[in-house]
Amino acid sequence: MIEPAVLPWHTQQWQSLQGARDAGRLPHALLLAGRAGLGKGRFARRLAASLVCTGRTAEGDACGQCQSCHLAKSGSHPDLIRVEPEAEGKMIRIDAIRQLSGKSVLAAQEGGYRVIVIEPAEAMNRAAANALLKTLEEPASRTVLILVSSQADRLMATIRSRCQSVRFGVPPRAQVMQWISGMTQDADTEALYAISGGAPFTVLRAAEEQWLETDHALLDELAQLKQRRSNPLAVVEKWEQRPIRGVLDGLKRCLGDLVRVGQGLPRDELCHPGQHGDLQSLAQGIDLTRVFRYLDDIMNVERGLVSNLNEQMILEGLAAQWLEMTRPGGR
Ligand SMILES: [Zn+2]
Structure with a gap:
């Protein structure tokens, strides 16, 4: 022990x-x-x-x-x-x-x-x-x-x-920030705190697993797909190179932020307060009920992961669903 x-x-x-x-x-x-x-x-x-x-x-x-x-x-x-x-x-x-x-x-x-x-x-x-x-x-x-x-x-x-x-x-923010400063050399502790919801060991995990970098890439990919600037297959290929649980967790954080932005919640309640502007344009024209449904579907996928579903098919399905809900004029 x-x-x-x-x-x-x-x-x-x-x-x-x-x-x-x-x-x-x-x-x-x-x-x-x-x-x-x-x-x-x-x-x-x-x-x-x-x-x-x-x-x-x-x-x-x-x-x-x-x-x-x-x-x-x-x-x-x-x-x-x-x-x-x-x-x-x-x-x-x-x-x-x-x-x-x-x-x-x-x-x-x-x-x-x-x-x-x-x-x-x-x-x-x-x-x-x-x-x-x-x-x-x-x-x-x-x-x-x-x-x-x-x-x-x-x-x-x-x-x-x-x-x-x-x-x-979850401990008071000041206590977490003080403890974190002694545990990691990562400079971006404010953003790491926000992305992890304030649980101290989750902040460390976010630093180790580079959640900020992968989430920022994900937000960018979602924007590119929404604007039809990227080939969905190329995006799925990128997703496939990351651990699937990481992609799903990242999607949950990013889509959760879309909901929070759509509901007009303040910046400090976001996982990505620094991306507030990007999130606002990403949320534009998307029906929130569809985002909720998408989040539900991601959670269902997570529950099914133990039964060895085909990862490529899951990711292709999620990319297709995002394209469908961001279809210009589509509902
Ligand atoms: Zn003893």
Whole structure:
């Protein structure tokens, strides 16, 4: 387990849980919920390390020195159990959860808590979720289950209701900007903040994956197609050279901005405030209800991606749809 980082926007959640622990009121099950990019997984690792440590610091963090901490760091602590999909985007299956209930009936072996982290919790398939429910109904003593989810609304209501929810929100802008300035050399932090919606790790991801560059290219390509200045096949060829999820995410941001511009929202609510003028001309003459429908279609495509649809066909379909909705005089 990697040394957990202390993040400034986690202070309140951290102190509240440490207070509950000190008072002997730590819940058996926690649901760390909030949008992606807020460091919930790091919080879970920090908390898990703290719960198995036998000599906490004044802030409640793992000491890093005791036998438990050494075991935790080497990833071989018997009371620290992590459940995750075998690969990103895959489901957590019932076997992984069944093994867990077998383990959790034993008392914690190292004198601290037994901690089970399930991340991302929404990756549990239905059978796995039902199996987990049984574990939640018969909690073992000194066992803490930590569910981490960026899409908590996709969890079964019966699971949510048995967990104490720990909410994570987007931190104040000034706090994010200060933290970001220490994390990236990228000069365009204002634009990166806007494009990522303010979640700190999403800002870093946007810098790493060059969202600004690809979105600007995408806006340009959409304008060229609208004005019939580019061959759609040539544009699709360019899209094919990027990861398809990146193209879809970029389209969602750009079209989302078209909607916001069309609705007259202020610049600072855009993903691309610097492209406000371009977006205004792009939005001209386009029916907003069709943009909403286009966004729905993109989300449907995303859901279908796991079933191996032909990427080229998807991108050609999206380019054709854009051409159709920007047809001069067309509705
Ligand atoms: Zn320790």
